[in-house]
Amino acid sequence: xxxxxxxxxxxxxxxxxxxxxxxxxxxxxxxxxxxxxxxxxxxxxxxxxxxxxxxxxxxxxxxxxxxxxxxxxxxxxxxxxxxxxxxxxxxxxxxxxxxxxxxxxxxxxxxxxxxxxxxxxxxxxxxxxxxxxxxxxxxxxxxxxxxxxxxxxxxxxxxxxxxxxxxxxxxxxxxxxxxxxxxxxxxxxxxxxxxxxxxxxxxxxxxxxxxxxxxxxxxxxxxxxxxxxxxxxxxx
Amino acid sequence: xxxxxxxxxxxxxxxxxxxxxxxxxxxxxxxxxxxxxxxxxxxxxxxxxxxxxxxxxxxxxxxxxxxxxxxxxxxxxxxxxxxxxxxxxxxxxxxxxxxxxxxxxxxxxxxxxxxxxxxxxxxxxxxxxxxxxxxxxxxxxxxxxxxxxxxxxxxxxxxxxxxxxxxxxxxxxxxxxxxxxxxxxxxxxxxxxxxxxxxxxxxxxxxxxxxxxxxxxxxxxxxxxxxxxxxxxxxxxxxxxxxxxxxxxxxxxxxxxxxxxxxxxxxxxxxxxxxxxxxxxxxxxxxxxxxxxxxxxxxxxxxxxxxxxxxxxxxxxxxxxxxxxxxxxxxxxxxxxxxxxxxxxxxxxxxxxxxxxxxxxxxxxxxxxxxxxxxxxxxxxxxxxxxxxxxxxxxxxxxxxxxxxxxxxxx
Numbered sequence: 001x002x003x004x005x006x007x008x009x010x011x012x013x014x015x016x017x018x019x020x021x022x023x024x025x026x027x028x029x030x031x032x033x034x035x036x037x038x039x040x041x042x043x044x045x046x047x048x049x050x051x052x053x054x055x056x057x058x059x060x061x062x063x064x065x066x067x068x069x070x071x072x073x074x075x076x077x078x079x080x081x082x083x084x085x086x087x088x089x090x091x092x093x094x095x096x097x098x099x100x101x102x103x104x105x106x107x108x109x110x111x112x113x114x115x116x117x118x119x120x121x122x123x124x125x126x127x128x129x130x131x132x133x134x135x136x137x138x139x140x141x142x143x144x145x146x147x148x149x150x151x152x153x154x155x156x157x158x159x160x161x162x163x164x165x166x167x168x169x170x171x172x173x174x175x176x177x178x179x180x181x182x183x184x185x186x187x188x189x190x191x192x193x194x195x196x197x198x199x200x201x202x203x204x205x206x207x208x209x210x211x212x213x214x215x216x217x218x219x220x221x222x223x224x225x226x227x228x229x230x231x232x233x234x235x236x
Numbered sequence: 237x238x239x240x241x242x243x244x245x246x247x248x249x250x251x252x253x254x255x256x257x258x259x260x261x262x263x264x265x266x267x268x269x270x271x272x273x274x275x276x277x278x279x280x281x282x283x284x285x286x287x288x289x290x291x292x293x294x295x296x297x298x299x300x301x302x303x304x305x306x307x308x309x310x311x312x313x314x315x316x317x318x319x320x321x322x323x324x325x326x327x328x329x330x331x332x333x334x335x336x337x338x339x340x341x342x343x344x345x346x347x348x349x350x351x352x353x354x355x356x357x358x359x360x361x362x363x364x365x366x367x368x369x370x371x372x373x374x375x376x377x378x379x380x381x382x383x384x385x386x387x388x389x390x391x392x393x394x395x396x397x398x399x400x401x402x403x404x405x406x407x408x409x410x411x412x413x414x415x416x417x418x419x420x421x422x423x424x425x426x427x428x429x430x431x432x433x434x435x436x437x438x439x440x441x442x443x444x445x446x447x448x449x450x451x452x453x454x455x456x457x458x459x460x461x462x463x464x465x466x467x468x469x470x471x472x473x474x475x476x477x478x479x480x481x482x483x484x485x486x487x488x489x490x491x492x493x494x495x496x497x498x499x500x501x502x503x504x505x506x507x508x509x510x511x512x513x514x515x516x517x518x519x520x521x522x523x524x525x526x527x528x529x530x531x532x533x534x535x536x537x538x539x540x541x542x543x544x545x546x547x548x549x550x551x552x553x554x555x556x557x558x559x560x561x562x563x564x565x566x567x568x569x570x571x572x573x574x575x576x577x578x579x580x581x582x583x584x585x586x587x588x589x590x591x592x593x594x595x596x597x598x599x600x601x602x603x604x605x606x607x608x609x610x611x612x613x614x615x616x617x618x619x620x621x622x623x624x625x626x627x628x629x630x631x632x633x634x635x636x637x638x639x640x641x642x643x644x645x646x647x
Contacts, residue, residue: 124525145527145529146527146529146565146567147527147528147529147530148529149529150528150529150530150531150567150568150569151529153531153569154530154531154532157531157532178567178569181529181531181565181567181569182529182565182567182578182580182627183527183529183563183564183565183567183580183582184580188624
């Protein structure tokens with residue numbers, strides 16, 4: 001169900017509603033939600049199909065509204081953004097979660113990315129940057145900030161080499177991640193390494209996948225450590 | 237979903253392995269008895285078929301041993317056990333009674349009672365024991381001896397057998413009951429230990445956070461509050477005083493955020509975090525957003541941190557003044573025994589030529605930055621071209637930086 005949009009700007013390019021990216025906004029501040037919604041719809045590429053004020057609501061409404069992209073705040077009451085991201089991505093893997101959070105929350109953003117979020121943007125980003133990020137993430141391109149790239153690097157170094165089966169970064173992935181951390185765009189990295197932008201994107205996607213795999217390994221290690229890995233005998 | 241703790245699981249496996257051993261010993265005895273006993277020869281192929289069938293069944297249960305725990309196993313086993321008991325009535329010479337001549341299947345039928353107890357618990361064991369007892373009693377009439385004609389000794393022998401079967405089923409039944417209860421206790425214990433440690437950690441974290449907030453953030457907020465009220469009383473508010481308030485509020489915002497967001501890290505003795513130092517610095521750049529991306533806290537000696545931070549500050553200063561950039565990123569990392577710090581902007585870039593720069597009178601800053609890192613045994617590199625922004629990279633040997641805060645050996 002698509003609601004009519006009031007008063008679209010004449011000078012921005014409007015796409016028919018059916019072609020717009022279906023977005024859901026999750027934030028506990030109504031003012032922020034309204035602002036984000038207005039920004040996104042004014043830019044013409046997206047339509048806000050649902051809103052939620054906490055993680056539990058987000059999980060429920062994502063089921064009904066079927067958004068393609070979810071803009072997720074992390075500090076949420078009841079169920080936090082990391083947990084909501086995990087549950088939503090588990091239920092519907094095709095949904096792309098873009099974390100939009102205040103600065104200094106990178107450690108939580110890292111957790112959200114490990115839980116399945118495909119990108120991260122600061123709340124101070126402009127309407128253009130947010131719209132661009134929604135477009136990119138909808139097209140399957142991970143959206144990173146340099147500081148998140150630094151945290152991801154640190155995460156891979158933390159237990160590197162201790163577990164032979166644990167996914168580690170290839171030399172190329174390491175190189176690309178370092179360039180992202182230094183502030184280079186995918187296009188600049190592609191130029192520097194003489195590869196296509198698409199290849200850079202694929203590498204970043206692989207890095208994300210490995211990061212999410214590592215989370216599963218962590219859970220598994222925890223389970224084995226606590227002896228929770230044995231399934232019970234089936235009841236006769 | 238219930239899970240079985242590994243300790244309980246080990247004990248359970250031991251029980252099943254024990255059952256298998258008992259089964260093989262019983263079968264060996266059964267086979268020896270059948271082969272050595274002249275009785276067997278008198279009754280045609282029936283004893284041999286029973287022996288072969290029992291052997292095949294025992295083998296199937298052992299390879300792999302998990303077959304013992306399949307859902308259909310107890311039923312087949314019980315059927316075979318009942319069959320053996322009935323057959324043992326048939327292969328005794330008419331008029332003779334088991335107990336006076338050796339029992340054909342010896343202890344093999346007991347295995348069924350044991351298995352039922354282990355697989356289905358106490359009730360299962362007793363049920364199987366009862367079925368076997370009934371079969372035992374009926375093996376007498378099969379042998380041609382009416383039950384009422386049994387002597388006292390023969391009845392005693394029968395009761396003995398019944399008790400034997402019931403006790404076997406009950407014994408393993410009690411064990412599996414114990415295992416279940418044991419698992420439950422393990423789970424509860426593990427869960428409560430987990431909750432307790434989590435709670436303790438949370439309380440400790442809250443306490444230290446509370447102290448830190450009280451020490452710095454609350455004091456500053458009180459000051460901001462007081463100063464703002466004072467300013468409000470005056471007719472004209474000087475902009476520098478408002479800016480001062482804003483700065484104070486911003487610093488505390490950063491401090492509070494660092495307290496809440498970042499997990500406390502235990503610094504090595506005498507070390508300072510380059511990340512934290514640069515973080516404080518980039519926050520004070522007003523002209524453009526400057527992002528810090530660091531791979532960990534980067535622990536260095538305080539002197540190294542100050543020198544590198546001074547070089548970074550100069551580089552940022554240069555970006556602000558000349559680059560026309562809209563944003564900058566400072567990157568800090570330790571890899572392969574090098575501390576690597578880069579300052580990158582998206583500005584206009586330039587043609588890097590030291591002689592040209594010297595002639596234009598712009599070499600002083602570069603020389604100063606270069607001098608700082610070279611004092612630490614490091615080097616500076618500038619990557620730039622018109623239109624692609626600029627990256628200034630400092631590399632400083634890490635082992636030296638680390639040695640100077642006395643990582644341990646040599647002093």
